[in-house]
Amino acid sequence: MILEIGQSESMGKAFSKELKRCNRCLLPETHETLVLDKEGICNVCRAQEVKAEIDWEKRHEELDKLIEEYQGKYKYDCIIPFSGGKDSTWTLYYLMKKYPKLKPLVVRFNHGFLRPNLRANCDRVFRKLGVDVHDFTPNWKVVQRLMLQAFLEKGDFCWHCHTGIFAYPMQVALKEEVPLIFWGEPSAEYTAYYSYDQPEQVDEERFNRFVNLGISAEDMLIRLDGFIDERDVEPFRYPELEKLRGLGYRSVCLGSYIPWDVKMQVGKIKQDLGWEGDIVENVPSEFNYEKIECWMQGVRDFIKYIKRGYTRPTHLAAIDLRNNRISQQNAEKMIKEYEGRRPKSLDLFLEYVGISEEEFYSIATSHQVSPWKFDVKELREGEKTPDYEQWLKGDGLSEAEAENQIGQWAKTCSTCESSESCAS
Numbered sequence: 001m002i003l004e005i006g007q008s009e010s011m012g013k014a015f016s017k018e019l020k021r022c023n024r025c026l027l028p029e030t031h032e033t034l035v036l037d038k039e040g041i042c043n044v045c046r047a048q049e050v051k052a053e054i055d056w057e058k059r060h061e062e063l064d065k066l067i068e069e070y071q072g073k074y075k076y077d078c079i080i081p082f083s084g085g086k087d088s089t090w091t092l093y094y095l096m097k098k099y100p101k102l103k104p105l106v107v108r109f110n111h112g113f114l115r116p117n118l119r120a121n122c123d124r125v126f127r128k129l130g131v132d133v134h135d136f137t138p139n140w141k142v143v144q145r146l147m148l149q150a151f152l153e154k155g156d157f158c159w160h161c162h163t164g165i166f167a168y169p170m171q172v173a174l175k176e177e178v179p180l181i182f183w184g185e186p187s188a189e190y191t192a193y194y195s196y197d198q199p200e201q202v203d204e205e206r207f208n209r210f211v212n213l214g215i216s217a218e219d220m221l222i223r224l225d226g227f228i229d230e231r232d233v234e235p236f237r238y239p240e241l242e243k244l245r246g247l248g249y250r251s252v253c254l255g256s257y258i259p260w261d262v263k264m265q266v267g268k269i270k271q272d273l274g275w276e277g278d279i280v281e282n283v284p285s286e287f288n289y290e291k292i293e294c295w296m297q298g299v300r301d302f303i304k305y306i307k308r309g310y311t312r313p314t315h316l317a318a319i320d321l322r323n324n325r326i327s328q329q330n331a332e333k334m335i336k337e338y339e340g341r342r343p344k345s346l347d348l349f350l351e352y353v354g355i356s357e358e359e360f361y362s363i364a365t366s367h368q369v370s371p372w373k374f375d376v377k378e379l380r381e382g383e384k385t386p387d388y389e390q391w392l393k394g395d396g397l398s399e400a401e402a403e404n405q406i407g408q409w410a411k412t413c414s415t416c417e418s419s420e421s422c423a424s
């Protein structure tokens with residue numbers, strides 16, 4: 001394949017008219033879990049209508065009761081899984097402000113790509129609020145293997161992050177014997193896996209439903225036989241339900257108890273904690289509070305564009321459209337300008353997993369969601385973020401190591417029967 005990345009001012013295929021979109025929020029039919037009703041309104045928008053009807057006062061009272069039930073009885077009152085992004089920062093801030101005597105244990109799973117500004121934010125927040133922090137970083141050599149494998153199988157290299165972020169704090173909960181775990185926003189904000197009617201339990205069912213991409217730690221171990229061993233996948237393993245039940249665990253989202261209002265929350269944490277935003281690749285700067293924690297975000301968004309024909313600007317526009325904060329015309333304009341750009345961080349990703357850019361497109365397009373059709377020639381170059389030079393380079397799989405792993409995958413992958421969807 002010859003790569004021709006367009007430098008022209010043309011908007012390419014971004015905001016493709018070929019995709020059906022929600023009449024209200026413009027999310028396209030390729031968005032996971034999206035269903036459009038007779039009026040052309042999507043189920044995520046409909047879920048937000050439910051949100052407006054919720055008796056939030058009653059939910060507040062439930063939160064008070066929940067805290068009361070657990071406070072002062074364990075080594076810590078609760079565990080707060082923490083990335084340092086806007087949602088977990090808000091969760092920590094809100095709970096500590098509302099319940100001044102609360103003693104949480106903050107658990108940070110470091111996925112390996114924490115940006116400099118994000119680290120500084122975390123340090124400031126921890127100091128200002130005064131909390132114990134449990135910080136864990138998994139082995140980078142293992143992470144590389146997991147990234148390549150998940151990318152091959154699902155077109156999503158973030159398996160280690162999805163699973164680690166949700167599984168590891170549960171392991172800490174068990175180890176420290178702290179039954180109450182507080183997550184941030186409920187998934188009903190963005191997808192229709194769960195509705196707002198029922199407070200969402202962040203449990204194993206949810207983990208298997210959409211967090212782990214249908215690949216358990218056990219599956220990963222089998223697939224990476226010879227490359228990693230049993231202990232290497234431990235941080236990504238969801239603890240046994242029996243043990244969690246023995247602990248009497250409660251794993252909940254703060255957003256099930258208080259209405260989630262991102263823009264207000266960001267304003268508060270900026271003002272009170274000195275939390276600072278950051279530029280994210282191919283996202284308008286006015287959204288500098290969104291997904292600022294990971295320097296691989298640009299690649300993640302780019303893969304979504306290749307697979308589904310839309311990416312973060314669409315997602316951000318959808319939220320603002322639902323809240324009447326942007327017109328459809330301006331939303332369309334923003335999507336056209338920022339989507340369909342090749343992120344500079346792709347160069348780093350290719351080094352990490354030891355593959356060429358041609359292989360990258362071949363693998364990513366094999367996971368394309370119909371009716372979207374990605375065309376590499378329509379791409380435009382994205383811009384470097386100001387901290388780009390500080391992102392770690394190299395130290396990835398060699399070409400030979402990657403080839404070996406791809407070879408092993410090709411031998412066993414079930415999709416090989418329909419050879420066109422196989423990237424090898």
Ligand SMILES: [Zn+2]
Pocket residue numbers: 022023024025026027041042043044045
């Ligand atoms: Zn919608």
